[in-house]
Amino acid sequence: MLHQRYKDLAFWGISKATVPNYFLRRYLMSARPANGACHLHLGCGTKYLAGFLNIDGNLFNKIDIWLDVRNGLPFRANSVDSIYSTHMFEHFYPDELKRLLEECMRVLKNGGGIRLVVPSLESAIAAYSRERSDWFDDSFPRHFDSLGGRFSNFVFCDGQHRTAFDFSYLSEVLRGAGFREVEKSAEGKSRLYGNGVPPFEPGDSIDLPHSLYVEAFK
Numbered sequence: 584m585l586h587q588r589y590k591d592l593a594f595w596g597i598s599k600a601t602v603p604n605y606f607l608r609r610y611l612m613s614a615r616p617a618n619g620a621c622h623l624h625l626g627c628g629t630k631y632l633a634g635f636l637n638i639d640g641n642l643f644n645k646i647d648i649w650l651d652v653r654n655g656l657p658f659r660a661n662s663v664d665s666i667y668s669t670h671m672f673e674h675f676y677p678d679e680l681k682r683l684l685e686e687c688m689r690v691l692k693n694g695g696g697i698r699l700v701v702p703s704l705e706s707a708i709a710a711y712s713r714e715r716s717d718w719f720d721d722s723f724p725r726h727f728d729s730l731g732g733r734f735s736n737f738v739f740c741d742g743q744h745r746t747a748f749d750f751s752y753l754s755e756v757l758r759g760a761g762f763r764e765v766e767k768s769a770e771g772k773s774r775l776y777g778n779g780v781p782p783f784e785p786g787d788s789i790d791l792p793h794s795l796y797v798e799a800f801k
Contacts, residue, residue, distance in 0.1 A: 609657035623663055624668070675746070770785060
């Protein structure tokens with residue numbers, strides 16, 4: 584397994600390499616008249632969603648726009664209908680998180696919203712307290728037999744996660760960026776997308792879901 588220090592160097596290089604594309608996209612977006620709805624999928628990874636602009640820093644994935652979102656979002660203010668992202672926002676340092684959420688707020692139309700799915704710190708603590716070793720993945724990103732090792736593996740993900748969220752914390756940072764009506768959601772349930780909400784973990788447990796689903800509106 585590649586050490587996180589080397590991954591950090593690679594991510595830093597990708598961030599700098601995507602800067603010219605950011606400015607190109609910003610120019611193209613400013614010159615192009617608004618045409619129809621615009622829905623962003625940030626950090627799409629391998630999950631390409633039809634009907635969304637799929638954005639990622641990995642050129643080997645199927646994407647629509649190659650960007651490191653820490654550089655900003657190359658869209659006009661009040662031009663985006665919705666933003667969707669799964670298991671990405673926990674990878675940012677607090678200052679990066681603040682800037683990105685402010686960018687999301689800037690580009691969203693009035694009444695538009697954001698749907699974030701992140702690992703659930705609340706469920707992880709509950710599973711640890713109940714000694715539910717089976718709740719935790721025993722192999723990703725590293726294998727641990729102990730309950731504490733599995734808990735650490737889930738929360739910190741071998742140093743890939745910079746923060747961990749329960750609803751109160753994610754609500755606080757969203758409201759700090761200017762969002763209103765922050766509310767907890769769930770798999771298959773969405774005020775923002777209705778019945779068209781993209782599935783993420785359909786088979787996840789109901790009593791202790793592994794992910795926290797939150798929606799907020801501008």
